Structure formats: structure tokens, C-alpha cells
Amino acid sequence: MSSMEERDVGVAAAPGSSSAGLGAVGAAVEAAAGVAALQEEIGIRREGPEPHQDEPPKKRVRAPEGESGKLEERLYSVLCCTVCLDLPKASVYQCTNGHLMCAGCFIHLLADSRLKEEQATCPNCRCEISKNLCCRNLAVEKAVSELPTECTFCLKQFPRSSLERHQKEECQDRVTQCKYKRIGCPWQGPFHELPAHEEECSHPTKTGTELMGILGEMDQSHRRDMQLYNSIFSLLCYEKIGFTEVQFRPYRTDDFITRLYYETPRFTVLNQTWVLKARVNDSERNPNLSCKRTLSFQLILKSKVNSALECSFLLLKGPYDDVRIKPVIHHHSFSNDTNETEYVLLPISDSVECNKLLAAKNINLRLFIFQVQK
DSSP states (O other), rough: OOOOHHHHHHHSSSSTTTTHHHHHHHHHHHHHHHHHHHHHHHHHHHHHHOOOOTTTTSSOOOOOOTTTOOOOHHHHHHHHHHHTOOOOOOOEEOTTOOOOOEEEHHHHHHHHHHHTSOOOOOOOEEEEEETTEEEOOOHHHHHHHHEEEOOTTOOOOOEEEHHHHHHIIIOSSSSSEOOGGTTTTTOEOOOOHHHHHHHHSSSGSSOOHHHHHHHHHHHHHHHHHHHHHHHHHTTTTTSSEEEEEEEEEEEEEOSSSOOOOOOOOEEEEETEEEEEEETTTTSSSSSGOOOOOOEEEEEEOOOOSSSSSEEEEEEOOOTTTOOOOOOEEEEEOOOOSSOBBOEOOOSSSSSSHHHHHHHSSSSSEEEEEEEEEO
């Protein structure tokens, strides 16, 4: 009998050890299987479900330390804005502790603090932030501009610094319009389909009557746009014209519910004393809860007049501001009884521009007043 057989027989022949030996082997097998299952379960929990390829990067869970990943993904988590968790598209600001904020979020935080009458703080470390305390991080701006991003049209990867030029001039899938748009062709589509469309476009073959109808509608829209500019040129011919730089300063009402409003110091134009007032979201109770923000203003005549004063006026951006304002001309007949105009909207392009004004310590604009001669 071989030694192996002797060992087998010895094990089997040991009194009282048969069931115990088999039980130990079974327990070991079960334990090994349990460990393997536990490791597999831990692995699944650690890795988690794979993110969908179309899911925005800012929604992806950051990989645990030590796991390898693409350099771009690791840089994304390092360079993203601490507020919106997205890569900055323009300027990048940092608090005194180095936490990054994109320009839009930074301005929004400052505007919210002005509305709440609180000190703006970094959402990460809660240190104070302001235009004086925070500075731009040029190194991060340059690094972000070199990271790859996807073209909206062809879905190819390009450095962020060259993406705008590619989408406007080079991409064959960028959306373009037919050259016969001037005579009413509504077609728009990928750039590479443009030659084929223009060969088959039906607008060049339309009759003169049909084209005149289309051009008439386009002329009406153009006249509406030109009406403002023609009005401005007409006002420049008036005998009495005055303008001045005005500075809105923030104040709070003394009512039970305090509201933020703006007011200028008294100023003199056309030998009369005036004041401008402005309010946020038409004195909405909590404008900080609204994403859409507006500023409306009124012109107040402070001096006494002997007769009605017929005036036209408009507000433009100041010489030191970069806010975008589309001018609108307003008219009012001032007298001792009607010395205040209604509140009218300051024609700011969007809420982002409004936040720029709210975030500023003072709002600097330029006021023009034209006196209508009777």
C-alpha cells in the first residue's frame, strides 16, 4: 500500500474523526466561497455602476484616491468651480484659502449677499469674499483653456481655447442658414448640406409679387429696430440737452420688512435738481429666492417749476462699467404735482448683467435728459 493510501486509510480509520474531518473541510469551502462573494460584493459597492457616457462630468462621483483614471477627469475635479461643480468658461476667482469660483457664481454670491444684507462667504471654507479680497487665478484659467471639450455639432474633442473658432468657422456640422435668407428662405441645417440645399432652393425662382410680400414683412421688423435710433438722432437736435454720470448707492427701507433699494445723490441737469431711485424685482419681498432679477428706476424732479417741464430721458451704462444696456427712451411731463415718473425697467440684457450691478458697491450709469421745446 502506498504512503498516500496509508494516509487516506489512517484518516478514515481514526476513531471519531470521520464526521469532524468532513465538517472542517466543508466549513473551509463555505468560508472560502463566502470570502469570495464578500470581496465581489465589496468590489461592486466600491466601483458602483458605470456612469452613462452622456452624463455631465459634474454629476459623476469622484473616484477614490489611488484609483487610476484619465488625466482630464482628475483635472476636472481639481479645477472645477466649487459652487456649480462645472469647469469655468471665462474668469476664475479664488478666495483667500484658494477655493475656485467661476465668474458667474462669484458675482451671484456677491449679489445674494447684497440682497440678504449679509457678508458674502466662500461656500467651501466660509471665509469672507469680495472683489477686494478675491483675485483671479490666471494659471487655472490657462489650464482649463487647454483641457479637451466636445464640439456641440460634430462631437469631436478640441481644446477649449480653440473650440469657439472651430464651431463658428471650421466645423462641417455647424448650423448655418441659406444665403437666400434675405428673401425669406427659412432653411437652416448642417454646413455640409448647404451647397445641396442652395442648388435646390425654391426662393430664387419665386415671382416678384411673392418676394415683395416677404421683403415687406422683413422691412417692418427692421423699421421697429431703427425707430429707437431715429428717435435718438431727433432728440440730439433739441436745444436743451443735459447729461451726467449718476451713482446709485444701496440702502434699506425702514419698514417692518426691509427691502433693498438704490438712490443717487441730488444732481443738477438743465438747471433743475433731480434724483434717481431704483429697486430690485419691483420691490419683491424676497428677491434672493428668484433666479430672474431685474432693476427698475424712476426719475424725480426735486426743484419747483413755474410751468410743466416736458422731458425725454434715457439711461446708458457708465464709462467705467461693462454692463450691457439696450437704451430705451422715456417721456414725462414734470410739474409740481407730477414730479415723479413711474418705475420703468432698466433695459439690462439678462439676470447675469443684473447680478453684475447688484454685486458692485455702487452702480454707475449715465443719464441723458432732453427738454422738449413747446
